[in-house]
Amino acid sequence: MAKNFVRAIFPGSFDPVTNGHLDVIHRAVPLFDELVVAVVHNSHKNQLFSPKERVDMIAELIADTPNVSVESFDGLTVEYAKKRQANVILRGLRSLTDVQYEFQLAMTNRAVASIETVFIMTSERYGFTSSTLIREIASLGGDLSNLIPQNVQAQLRGRFGD
Numbered sequence: 001m002a003k004n005f006v007r008a009i010f011p012g013s014f015d016p017v018t019n020g021h022l023d024v025i026h027r028a029v030p031l032f033d034e035l036v037v038a039v040v041h042n043s044h045k046n047q048l049f050s051p052k053e054r055v056d057m058i059a060e061l062i063a064d065t066p067n068v069s070v071e072s073f074d075g076l077t078v079e080y081a082k083k084r085q086a087n088v089i090l091r092g093l094r095s096l097t098d099v100q101y102e103f104q105l106a107m108t109n110r111a112v113a114s115i116e117t118v119f120i121m122t123s124e125r126y127g128f129t130s131s132t133l134i135r136e137i138a139s140l141g142g143d144l145s146n147l148i149p150q151n152v153q154a155q156l157r158g159r160f161g162d
């Protein structure tokens with residue numbers, strides 16, 4: 001049976017991108033023909049970085065990774081997936097607590113748009129890393145060098161000072 005071209009989108013807030021997100025991206029690269037990291041414009045969440053700043057940080061980090069790109073989108077993930085002709089939504093899992101919410105989201109997306117979600121478990125090293133905690137720790141001046149890439153550290157220092 002001929003295999004279809006598989007384009008996956010990896011939607012999320014990425015405010016900011018962490019080593020956990022990057023770990024999922026690198027694990028996903030060999031599995032799909034194309035991967036689009038998709039930064040959502042979520043006006044209801046407390047944002048630290050603008051969508052453009054978030055996209056730019058990710059773009060620097062994936063510049064040398066083949067078949068991966070980054071862009072931002074507005075509105076429903078399933079509508080964006082349809083527009084981009086993606087066959088898969090990629091999501092990362094850290095823990096069992098993620099599973100409950102992600103399961104519900106994936107079932108809903110399949111029910112409304114017949115799109116499959118593929119989950120990748122992060123390295124245990126990043127199982128406790130969340131963008132929310134990164135923002136909090138950065139605002140208090142903590143050392144995040146093991147959890148986020150250098151360009152993100154520099155941007156956070158720019159926001160919060162040393």
Ligand code: ADP
Pocket residue numbers: 011012013014015018019020021024090091092093094098121122123126127128129130131
């Ligand atoms: P969202 O607001 O959509 O949850 P996030 O940027 O917080 O956006 O997360 C995007 C995706 O990456 C989600 O599937 C989330 O579970 C996953 N993710 C977040 N942090 C990590 C991590 N440390 N390791 C693996 N996956 C993660």
